[in-house]
Amino acid sequence: MSKTTHKTFCRFCHAYCAIEVDVEDGRPITVRGDASDPVYGGYTCIKGRQLPEQHTTPKGVRETLKRQASGDFEPISVHTAMDEIAEKIQQLIAQYGPRSVATYVGSFGYQNSAAIHVAKAWHQSVGSPSYYTSVTIDQPSRKIAQSQFGTWSGGTHAFTGADVCMMIGNNPVVSMYTQFGGPPPFSPYARIRDEMKRGMKVIVADPRQSEVANRATLHLQVTPAEDPTLLSAMIRYIVRENLHDAAFCAEHVDNFAEFTALVEPFTPDYAAKRCGVPAADIIQAAQIFGEAKRGVAVSGTGPNMSPRSILTMHLIGVLNTLCGRVNRVGERVANPGVLQPARPRYAEVIGPEHAYGKGPWSRVRGLGEILGEMPTATLS
Ligand code: SF4
Incomplete structure (x- = not known):
């Protein structure tokens, strides 16, 4: 049995806490805050500490699955799945228009510098306004208020x-x-x-x-x-x-x-x-x-x-x-930017620049776009 410890950072949210992960036989066993990190000082939250469970749970999806007529799921190759999905999306767009296709990007999407841009580009290629992210469910009011207030x-x-x-x-x-x-x-x-x-x-x-x-x-x-x-x-x-x-x-x-x-x-x-x-x-x-x-x-x-x-x-x-x-x-601005x-x-x-309701309105509940996205609340 081999056990190793790796220093890395938690990708669960934008705090990017420094963590140590114990790995046993290729499986993550424990996550804890990296106490040696001079900035984070060992802090983590429960979401970060439960990452091993999330990665190893037997309920996790480990392969591409397709729902059968019976309701059960059967494995399918990724290539076949992609072809079938593409065909289905084309059918939907042809029959109901681009708005029948929606994209949702969750918080994890923001922790991957490629995923967020690929998802957005893919969605734009469809031509649908139905683009949703965790931003409009997490703190939409702050963005709306700021845009009204300046x-x-x-x-x-x-x-x-x-x-x-x-x-x-x-x-x-x-x-x-x-x-x-x-x-x-x-x-x-x-x-x-x-x-x-x-x-x-x-x-x-x-x-x-x-x-x-x-x-x-x-x-x-x-x-x-x-x-x-x-x-x-x-x-x-x-x-x-x-x-x-x-x-x-x-x-x-x-x-x-x-x-x-x-x-x-x-x-x-x-x-x-x-x-x-x-x-x-x-x-x-x-x-x-x-x-x-x-x-x-x-x-x-x-x-x-x-x-x-x-x-x-x-x-x-x-x-x-x-x-x-x-x-x-003349005052010092804290953290003016590092990578950008x-x-x-x-x-x-x-000055104020209204962020709400500029674009199309949702079919459900008649809610407006927020910062170029449809409100995720309409999906519930
Ligand atoms: S440990 Fe918690 S606060 Fe830190 S990055 Fe992960 S989810 Fe965010």
Whole structure:
């Protein structure tokens, strides 16, 4: 029996954690974080650690199979399968048009530099608008809200060195992919611990007593789907107490007065009744966030699965913008790019450009295209 250990990286998601894989007789047995890696420091999540099981499960498909009339599957050669599939697709297009063919690319497709481009090129050759990926099921609201709201060319404040970080509905200690400004995907717990030791205050809004909530300065146990209420109340308090960056708003924010009028009904007491967070905690969160000089509110996949998710994402953008938490002229931009050429960053607004509903509409539920893709929710 031969046992070897290989250093590699997890391809399950965009965090690309450094891992060690024990291999016994050609089979992966164990995956663990590579503690010797200076960036990741041994971090992995459960998805990465279960990779051996995924690779070796007896239920896995190990050869090309074709469903028979009986419903059973029988092995078929790859070449024969490809020919039969091509013939079937041609028949479908001839009979029903290109839209009868859809392509779905999941997260693993993004971890293979060839797969994503080949899949897209193949799909374009069919001429169908029905192109789906995990992007439109994972965090579509963030993209839609950003496109309605606009962004800042120089980017938001980074996590490292910030005074505050507010995490809304994500739990990076357990599963990463937080938007920029939240804990980096490299050993996020160690990053949070180190920054908190330095003085960072961490606010977590989550209905669950999550792992990151257990480590937070303040946990706001918000009622599901009421994140917009909590955020509106915080924004109202920050503006009324002049904790926002008035000069930045005067120069870069449209419709400031109209917006603040909209959040006026969200008093701490009203918000507390509606979102389940005590009024004193809402005020404390607004004070911590508003009095900080650097640091942003971020979110993850969680609120995208919740009602009013576009509004939540929009209000996160508002909170960060009103407090001016963006890089200014002369500031260092964290991670400007490694494999791709660094693009120039400017201390200026990139105006709204709607990402939703530009292209064809879905036949099911009448949903619009998002960033050139059909919403995956229509497949359910
Ligand atoms: S966060 Fe989890 S799934 Fe993503 S790369 Fe790391 S171990 Fe893999």
